[in-house]
Amino acid sequence: MASVLTIRGGVPLTGKVSVRGAKNLVPKAMVASLLGNEPSVLRNVPEIKDVDVVTSLLRLHGVDVAKDPVSGDLTLDPSHVKTAQMKDIDAHAGDSRIPILFCGPLIHSIGEAFIPDLGGCRIGDRPIDYHLEVLRQFGAVVDKREGGISISAPKGLKGAKLSLPYPSVGATEQVLLTATRAEGITELSGAAIEPEIMDLIAVLQKMGAIISVQTDRVIRIEGVEQLRGFNHRALPDRNEAASWASAALVTEGDIYVEGAVQADLTAFLNTFRKIGGEFDIDDQGIRFRHTGGKLSPLVLETDVHPGFMTDWQQPLVVALTQAAGVSIVHETVYENRFGFTQALVRMGANIQLHRECLGSVPCRFGQRNFLHSAVISGPTQLRGADIDIPDLRGGFSHLIAALAATGTSRVTGLELINRGYERFQSKLESLGADFDIV
Numbered sequence: 001m002a003s004v005l006t007i008r009g010g011v012p013l014t015g016k017v018s019v020r021g022a023k024n025l026v027p028k029a030m031v032a033s034l035l036g037n038e039p040s041v042l043r044n045v046p047e048i049k050d051v052d053v054v055t056s057l058l059r060l061h062g063v064d065v066a067k068d069p070v071s072g073d074l075t076l077d078p079s080h081v082k083t084a085q086m087k088d089i090d091a092h093a094g095d096s097r098i099p100i101l102f103c104g105p106l107i108h109s110i111g112e113a114f115i116p117d118l119g120g121c122r123i124g125d126r127p128i129d130y131h132l133e134v135l136r137q138f139g140a141v142v143d144k145r146e147g148g149i150s151i152s153a154p155k156g157l158k159g160a161k162l163s164l165p166y167p168s169v170g171a172t173e174q175v176l177l178t179a180t181r182a183e184g185i186t187e188l189s190g191a192a193i194e195p196e197i198m199d200l201i202a203v204l205q206k207m208g209a210i211i212s213v214q215t216d217r218v219i220r221i222e223g224v225e226q227l228r229g230f231n232h233r234a235l236p237d238r239n240e241a242a243s244w245a246s247a248a249l250v251t252e253g254d255i256y257v258e259g260a261v262q263a264d265l266t267a268f269l270n271t272f273r274k275i276g277g278e279f280d281i282d283d284q285g286i287r288f289r290h291t292g293g294k295l296s297p298l299v300l301e302t303d304v305h306p307g308f309m310t311d312w313q314q315p316l317v318v319a320l321t322q323a324a325g326v327s328i329v330h331e332t333v334y335e336n337r338f339g340f341t342q343a344l345v346r347m348g349a350n351i352q353l354h355r356e357c358l359g360s361v362p363c364r365f366g367q368r369n370f371l372h373s374a375v376i377s378g379p380t381q382l383r384g385a386d387i388d389i390p391d392l393r394g395g396f397s398h399l400i401a402a403l404a405a406t407g408t409s410r411v412t413g414l415e416l417i418n419r420g421y422e423r424f425q426s427k428l429e430s431l432g433a434d435f436d437i438v
């Protein structure tokens, strides 16, 4: 039977949490190990579902994945990579977004790949057209099958001059993982440059890849014949750090996030300061706190890096329900990332959604009928409610709303939280939240 979390709200979250390796880097570094000709070691690995999914997929392909029982470090040995059974891979359909990144590395090592249908958060259509287009330009042949795609490169993968219509994180990683061992030079323009991508580039460079990040979103990769293993400590999860920072604001709390890195959170910290939160930075992490005064409303637009990251938007919207005045949030990365506000409205928040672009960042969704701008009026007292978690960040947002609300909330669908928040329950406990799980 699925677990039900009962939250009695109104307790400020206070204390310390640690964040480990980023969900948006660790599984990809694990995939990169497939490109090496010897074992790789990945450190600072969190216990989250996406890591389990990729571990399982790598094992199905013959990679020996061993976890150190004390440190949790992973050793990934690709010496015996093999074709996996389709029915075994199929079992992972809908689990995460990472399987699409197996394409290049598997074609390089065994000549073919079967990729199950992707999962991940339901916050828009999330097509894979950019991925397939760049793979085709490398020389891959894509065959759509029931439950996934089958892909091979009868004439090998060759470097190409590529351009992305939008700086997609996943498609940029697809290019990096494919080009490093493709024949010749690849030049990608319109690339994403998120910190997790820079960390993946660091991993690949340790393996022997030659990658230069040029100005104006251009990445140039000189293909090499062989790559070795890597030993790498994953960058910490800035999205989890920002989530706990929002939790401190929403619950009028004070949370020290060990592992939070200022340089990866610049845009978030500016916003946190503008809304009225205080933060103190030291070498080990960042302390985020509510000052006890009023929170200020904001005009905010999500964007690709170095802009305000879309994954920070949902928890921050809950904080904006507590700000004194009208805030406007324009979501420009995903067309459908405001569905979670319905539950907040049931809890007493005042939020209207609009189809128009309420902002100045050029956005792909303006004339296309998507409710992608939100107007939030506050402050409003939130009330406990029954909630079924819709997606990772939306779920975190509902949970912190429930933690700040008057009365009791009953929350189901907790498994989704494990995709991106390690040891969530024990972190809530250590921050003094009043809850139980049945």
Ligand SMILES: CC(=O)N[C@H]1[C@@H](OP(=O)(O)OP(=O)(O)OC[C@H]2O[C@@H](n3ccc(=O)[nH]c3=O)[C@H](O)[C@@H]2O)O[C@H](CO)[C@@H](O)[C@@H]1O
Pocket: 023, 024, 025, 097, 098, 124, 125, 126, 127, 128, 129, 130, 131, 132, 166, 167, 168, 169, 170, 171, 192, 194, 310, 311, 333, 334, 335
């Ligand atoms: C596992 C992981 O790292 N997930 C992150 C990654 O997702 P992911 O890599 O899936 O996100 P993308 O950057 O690719 O998506 C950005 C936009 O591009 C569109 N698009 C993308 C690919 C494509 O082939 N066609 C297309 O139209 C998407 O629908 C979306 O509107 O980056 C997102 C944007 O920072 C984050 O919110 C996710 O947390």
Ligand SMILES: C=C(OP(=O)(O)O)C(=O)O
Pocket: 097, 119, 120, 121, 123, 239, 311, 392, 393, 420
């Ligand atoms: C959208 C997210 O993740 P994914 O791409 O894994 O669905 C997220 O982490 O908020």
